[in-house]
Amino acid sequence: MRHHFFCVDGHTAGNPVRLVAGGAPLLKGASMIERRQDFLERFDWIRTGLCFEPRGHDMMSGGFLYPPTRDDTDCGILFIETSGCLPMCGHGTIGLVTFGLEHGLITPREPGFLRIEVPAGTIEIAYGTEGDRVRWVRIRNVPAYVAATDIAIDVPGFGPLTVDVAYGGNFYAIIEPQGPYTGLDDLGASRIVELSRTIREIMQTRITPVHPLDNRIKGVTHVLWADKPKGEGADGRNAVFYGERAIDRSPCGTGTSARMAHLVHKGVLKPGDRFVHESYIGSRFIGKVEELVDLDGTPAILPSIEGSAVATGFNTIWIDRNDPFWAGFSVT
Numbered sequence: 254m255r256h257h258f259f260c261v262d263g264h265t266a267g268n269p270v271r272l273v274a275g276g277a278p279l280l281k282g283a284s285m286i287e288r289r290q291d292f293l294e295r296f297d298w299i300r301t302g303l304c305f306e307p308r309g310h311d312m313m314s315g316g317f318l319y320p321p322t323r324d325d326t327d328c329g330i331l332f333i334e335t336s337g338c339l340p341m342c343g344h345g346t347i348g349l350v351t352f353g354l355e356h357g358l359i360t361p362r363e364p365g366f367l368r369i370e371v372p373a374g375t376i377e378i379a380y381g382t383e384g385d386r387v388r389w390v391r392i393r394n395v396p397a398y399v400a401a402t403d404i405a406i407d408v409p410g411f412g413p414l415t416v417d418v419a420y421g422g423n424f425y426a427i428i429e430p431q432g433p434y435t436g437l438d439d440l441g442a443s444r445i446v447e448l449s450r451t452i453r454e455i456m457q458t459r460i461t462p463v464h465p466l467d468n469r470i471k472g473v474t475h476v477l478w479a480d481k482p483k484g485e486g487a488d489g490r491n492a493v494f495y496g497e498r499a500i501d502r503s504p505c506g507t508g509t510s511a512r513m514a515h516l517v518h519k520g521v522l523k524p525g526d527r528f529v530h531e532s533y534i535g536s537r538f539i540g541k542v543e544e545l546v547d548l549d550g551t552p553a554i555l556p557s558i559e560g561s562a563v564a565t566g567f568n569t570i571w572i573d574r575n576d577p578f579w580a581g582f583s584v585t
Contacts, residue, residue: 254574258303260315261352263564266503266536270348270562271303271315273333274358284322285329286469289338289372292331298580300333302572305581311335311498314342316349318358321370328359329370335496335583340373340470341395341422343506343538348562350378351387355564371395373422373470391539391559392506396546397421397514398553400462406455408433411448418462418473419518421510421556425477425493426456437480437492437533442500449476449494465549477508482531490531497585503560504530504538510556513540517554524554 259275278296282288292300304313314334321329330349332342339345350367353359361367367378377393401418408414412433416426430436437445456473464470476494483490493501493508501508509530516522528540539559546553572579 256299256572258299258570258572260303260568260570261356261564262566262568263348263352263562264502265344265348265562266532266538266560267534268344268501268503269313269315270345270352271309271313271568272349272352273303273315273317274356277317277319280319280331282322285319285331285370286340286372286467288319288329289331289340290469293338299572300338301581302579303570303581304333304335305583307578308570308572308581309335311496311583312502314345316342316345318349318353323370323375326368326370326375327361328353328367331372335499336474338372339423341371341376341507343392343394343422343509343558344501344503344560346371346376346378346392346506347390347560350380350390351562352564354380354387355385387562389559389561391557393543393555393557394506394510395422396548396553397510397556398548398551399514399518400424401460402518404456404459406452406459408448408451408455414452416452416456417515418456418460419511419515420462420464421512421514422507423475423511424462424471424473425475425508425511426452426473427477427479427512427515428452429479434478437478437490440478442492442533445478445492445500446494446498450497452476453494465551475508477505477512479512484531484535487529487531487537489528492533497583500533502532502534503536504532506538506558506560509538509540509558513542513556514554517542
């Protein structure tokens, strides 16, 4: 009745990452997207138990390392967070790779490089070390693209907005400063969360974007509020909303990928350009538009995201069916 999970806890650019190093369930499936579906159908109580209160919190995210299903990859990753099992998670990948390498849970075929299978596809990783520490991780992400533009919505109690939708591993409703939205600091965290839930609900009634190569990846799940940078050397700033009450403390890896695809579409960025992205708390990722690609007829980019993570400790957690809150809870 008691299930034990050994975890390495830490953060990427301020956002929590929980690597579940022991206790991962055996999953069925010939790919990580199939394993993700099996996990959701049979083991989602592990995600809610580890991410929701009382063992987690609104911002909790993390994942499991699995043997790969492909011969050309080093490992597989299954992501978990309060909003579900994401197809791809940038800050999660940086943290999981960092903790996995530092604690001997990932053995690369070629030092400094990894190929990792995630539900959204295959990603390439470069990383740098100093002694026994991983100092940086750079992800060559899955293709990112703009799915829709100029969607006019009216947000009750706020006003009209024009929203674009872009994909960078997840689908994002992207809001640039306009009309009632004058900037992140003018809204504040609580108001961003409040408005984002409403905006996501409205967007989900207006559009259901579907990935051109996999119809299991669909729907607007995140809201990205774009803004001008605050710190010297940065090119942009954002607040990414996910789950029910979470603002990403990192600049968000898949969000940065979606934003770069968005800016390429608008003619602001071009192949080879760097894009230093600030989070709501001021932490940074370094993005780059690596190249333009065709995604089954859809113009897309190959983005990369670089950042760093810090492990903060070990954590043995158990989920006991005798606990009335064994599967966790969320207060909305």
